[in-house]
Amino acid sequence: MLQVDLPTIKWVIAALVIAFLIAYVSTPVVKDLAFKVGAVDVPKDGRRMHKHPIPRMGGLAIFLGFLLSVIICIPAGTQMRGLLLGSVIIVVLGIFDDIYALGAKLKFAVQIIAALVVVAAGNRITILSNPNVFSSDPIWELGMWSIPVTVIWIVAITNAVNLIDGLDGLACGVSSISALTMLVIALCVAEPDVAIIMAALAGACLGFLPYNANPAKIFMGDTGSTFLGFVMAVTSINGLFKLYNIISFAVPFLMLGLPIFDTCSAIVRRVSHGQSPMAPDRSHVHHKLIDMGFSQKQAVAVLYVISAILGLSAVVLTTSGELRAMMLLLALCVAGAVGWRLFTHRKHNHPVSNDNAPFFGEEDVSDK
Secondary structure (H helix, E strand, O other), X not given: OOOOOHHHHHXXXXXXXXXXXXXXXXXXXXXXXXXXXXXXXXXXXXXXXXXXXXXXXXXXXXXXXXXXXXXXXXOOOHHHHHHXXXXXXXHHHHHHHHHHOOOXXXXXXXXXXXXXHHHHOOOOOOEEEOOOOOOOOOEEEOHHHHHHHHHHHHHHHXXXXXXXXXXXXXXXXXXXXXXXXXXXXXXXXXOHHXXXXXXXXXXXXXXHHHHHOOOOOOXXXXXXXXXXXXXXXXXXXXXXXXXXXXXXXXXXXXXXXXXXHHHHHHHHHHXXXXXXXXXXXXXXXXXXXXXXXXXXXXXXXXXXXXXXXXXXHHHHHHHOOHHHHHHHHHHHHHHHHHHHHHHHHHHHXXXXXXOOOOOOOOOOOOOO
16 A cells, blocks of 8 residues: 655655656757767767767756756755765766766766765665575675675666667666656655655656657767666665565566666676676667567567566565465566567567668667
8 A cells, every 4th residue: 555645646746747847848958958069979880870960968858857856846855965966976977978988997986986975975775685585584784785785786777777778768768667666666665755756757757758769869878877777776775775574675676677687688798708798799688679670669668568567566566465476476477478479479470681670779889
């Protein structure tokens, strides 16, 4: 049951609407600014498949919508100031990266600094539920390890969302679904501030999405993808990890399942081939869907559905008992079987040659 009152619902709706309107109105302005400052993705090599220059840095509009919405709807406590200051650092880094294409090591170092700012403001993963349900110790107290664990989580999710930013509207839509999932869970566990933050993030993404959907008029760039990952990573610390039960371990990984899976598979794939984990390749989940014959819109739709299923799973785990958990497992098995049948049917009946493979418009820069 939702443990919320009417004023909380009103603030959630207000945050979503304010962020949506600001992002929607400011995106054309950011688009013009991106052209002026040179934040433009030019198809200069074979890995960039769009056929004409497209501005990036659109994440600045998402950030503006989120920032103003949160300032209006939530009192600025210490932890909130830490989130906003860290977000500013991430967005400034993303702007410079979209203009000048910064090196991976520099970006990684700045992301750690932003994560430490959040930790210094009191946002920490202090406990984890023990995934071994048969253990006599239901939780793990992290103690001094809370700082490195928190920093690793924030930096990892920040980059995970960045890595799936490879098709028009993909990262924006998946982030919207993840934010809405966390919003519902926050309402279920009586975390109104977390719900409002996620409403603002979802609203900002939805306001930007009409410009970013295929065919994209503007890319969010690292300004947007790293910002989205950073905010969701930090907010999940306060909204999920402090719960004293198994969902504090499982829910964040379900809610952000798609970017986490894609990032882990990319790291394993690259390391197994003797490459750097940051080496670029064309083997992400969205690339494989394109190679199987899906159009860009179809591939994005498939990944939206997968994200929605994972999000629903997270909500069910938060609110249900054993019976619903069993029903959830059955539903996931059925969904997996249908998905597998769809993929194999598409692959066998609609082969795509390399010469005629559909192109995908979002940038796929060196660290992806």
